[in-house]
Amino acid sequence: MEKKSRARIPCRAGALLLCVCLAAPTGRASAGTLRILPVRIEVAQDKRFCALTIANDDARPTTIQIRGFAWRRDTAGNDLLDPAEGPSLNPSIVAIPAGETRLIRCSLPGPPGATEQSWRLIVDELPDANPLPG
DSSP states (O other): OOOOOGGGSOOOTTOBOOOOOEEOOSSSOOOOOEEEEOSSBOOOTTOOEEEEEEEEOSSSOEEEEEEEEEEEEOTTOOEEEEGGGSOEEESSEEEEOTTOEEEEEEEOSSOOOSSOOOEEEEEEEOOOSSOOOO
16 A cells, blocks of 8 residues: 555545635734634535634734635646635634634535545735834
8 A cells, every 4th residue: 555645645525625824914013823723624525514713812803814715736736726616705804802713614615526625725814904013
């Protein structure tokens, strides 16, 4: 049996691959401390919905934007992200007060099928409208 690295093992049919990337604003700004659970979501073949929780562990409130993409790799191993085929997210932009959590719901595109599909969610921390002085 061929041994494959965990990163290359395909998910089961209908699985949702969740990869979260945090982007901090540029310039003089401080990034918040976010916690996202679960990091990887596997959805049963006959299901079309999922959810994740995002917690703000920082002392300041933060606003985030979540974007969904269909995900695949080309023959060279490069990631290809397609926003037109990605999951719908509710809410897609959310303010999270300090020390609180928010539930994000995902609706997967299209009817359930027998083929494997993978998606990525990207979480961006939006710039603070009231940056720290100095």
